[in-house]
Amino acid sequence: MASRTRGWLAIAAVVATGLLLTFAVQERYHHRVLTLVFLWAAMGLAWNIISGYAGQISFGHQVFFGIGAYVTVLLVVKAGLTPWVGMVVAVGVAVLAAVLIGIPTFRLAGIYFGLATLAYPLIFRIVMDWLGYQEVAIPMKREQPGWFMQFNEPRSFDLLALGVLAATLALSRVIETSRLGYRLRAIRENEQAAEAMGVDSFRCKMAAYMLSAAPAAVVGAVYIHAILFIVTPEAVFGLLVISQTLVVSLVGGAGTLWGPLIGAALMVPVSEILDTTVGDRLPGIQGVVYGAALMLIMLYAPEGLYWRVRQAVRSRAGRGGEAARSVIVAPPADEAVASVATQTVLLQVRGVSKAFIGLQALSDVSFDVREREILGVIGPNGAGKTTLFNVLNGFLIPDRGEVRFLGQPVTGLRPSMLCARGVGRTFQVVRTFPHLTVLENVMVGAFARDAAVSRAGAAAMAALARVALADRAEAFPGGLTTLELRLMELARCLATAPRLVLLDEPLAGLSADGIDVMIAMIRRVRAGGVTVVIIEHTMQALLRLADRLIVLDQGRRLAEGAPGQVTQDPGVIEAYLGKRWLARLAAR
């Protein structure tokens, strides 16, 4: 892949530029600025792994920076251990801390996660104070300066910091282009859709958190040796560390490895120059500049400079007009075999009940789904159809009852585990990953079956071709029509190679032509050997499509049977049309 080598070449170019600057710069002070740029870029990149790619904004990431600093220095002081080894120990401690912090904290979503992360560095600060480590100086080792990371030559610190940056860039690049990277971005964009597509969000976030703790610890260890020489709780666990991290990442742009790099290259020299020129008269000028930078970027370009510039370049390049989009027509009907359902029971639902506060959404619902059938679930609004799907794919745990898939009990399994077993689903309101291309959206599904990016890409392309959407692969979901969005979601679901798909109102919002296309596509899915359960509240469309119908009303199963038979059922007519209609029908 050309783009693949281009990414690595760009990283090589950055490192080469860094090397060039390191050897071009003469003054000690300039070396210091260079070291700081490299280190803060690396720290921003570390934060970016969990907060940029995975979107879990951590306001306490300095906890790992501080652990790196304290562990390394304490090992020198207490055990005479070289920081080169101490750093490795520190990384181990930081990753362990990430696990211990992550296990409880990832149960929290959104703002609660961010608030909880605030508490950890504060606790470390208090504990370090209490343990008597208010100030730990690195002991001078004149005999073996290099062995104890105490270089006389400032250039050596530049090179060390550049090495840390290069390694963090490489790590970020590997994550960005791997399955984990796609999954993290999917979690950021829509966690529930990601779960339904087989992404175990807890494990992915945990992996990202551990991977982001490691470089942060290394940066902390190097920062102490290159810049501070004395560790204090305030200096390594304090608010200024996370502020600086947020500044470089957010000004540059989160969610890409170029963001923190750009942010550090811009912001660190500015604040250093201000600090040396007016810092003694105006102590705090750095804080003001960082604070102002955060405010300005949130007001004028909240996505960060990298994304803003990229968007501007793209829209200029793309002004030539969009490629002609082919009209999607219904595929030929030859595959639409009348009914191919077998007698094998794929899914058993037994006595499922689910209540929300004051509302019995499902009560004692039982039915079977047979392999390769198209089963329609109908019912008026509020009948419990979507709740039923949420139970079937693991978003909700029923209060009572059991669901068996292929004979195995699956009640209470997470959606990602159900997806792995072969249950796919789409949503009533299409859930896309808006900042991923159509192809990447579908790839997230394909990763449920194959970890290799190239093979997942091929599988995703094949799934798109199956729904006649191949020519939209590089578009973003925001530019798609409703029909195309529904088809993309179907393709994403098919890419997980399901045995059973749950389609939640796939016809909603479609034109008459769109409905024809969708119905043909669903028939084609079934012809490919996949069992389909479909929710609709428009009876008309389902009568054309389904082999059997189940009618839900107020959480109960009202009727079940062949479409013709169900529509004659007085109970169904009453639920849909009311008692008066039934009376009129009887009088006829």
Place this chain on the structure above:
Amino acid sequence: MALAELVQYVATGLLVGGVYALMSIGLALIFGVMRVVNFAQGDFMMLGMYLTYFYAISGSIDPLLGALLTIPPFFVLGWIVHRGLLARVTGGGDPQRQMDAQLVLTLGLSLVITNATTMILTPTPLGIRTGYATQAFALGPVLLNQARSYAFAMALVLAAAVYVFLTRTDLGKALRASADDPEAASYQGIDVRAMHGLAFGIGIALVAAAGGLLATYYPIEPTVAGNFIVLMFVAVVLGGLGSIPGAFVGGLVIGLVQSLTLLVLPFQLQNTGVFIVFLLVLYLRPQGLFGRRARTV
């Protein structure tokens, strides 16, 4: 341990907690109405402390009165900050990202205020001398510091006033309506943006007043916000994000936990008790003591 000693710790904790409660309801009001986690809340408290100090120094106004006099200017300041900054990142887009953006914005604001104050007013701590700061009421064997007792009483009065405003006046009801459902509120002719400005103004005014009350017994310095913003977050989460009675109780609980921690842990570890309670609440009951969990699929 003597019972009197325990009562003493509880009383001290509650007195301090009253002021925490007042600052926390400001934060809760802002979150409840605007869904904004205001990181700069502690900095407005710090500015309130300084204003009370200047009232006391230049006009020899008693800090208890000075605290009340911070309310009008800080209400206006809050309104301006909302119009000029927060309202510009409100509206449209993914709510989660917008919340993150606003939080980062207020974090930036907090950095600017803290550091600009350090630049202009120097980091030297200041204090307001009052006759009652070193006096105590004696209730049997239990001693209640007078400054803290007055501050506690004023905090209760202000919190009660906010409660009456929110539940008994049309404006307060409109405010609560726009917190519950901004869209439905706007269909009823409520100017939701104005309500946000009002909420932010009141929230800032309350925390400034709490700062003024705190100034009767706590040193005033530019970095004081850092010690309190986290306590406010804890109180608000404890009470259930956005719940005003919850935040009030949360503030009292924080004061109690801080005080009672001293019974078992050394002074430096006073706040670990608070953070442990914070994390426990987040893990066990993230909706807080008074909040209700809402989740949609």
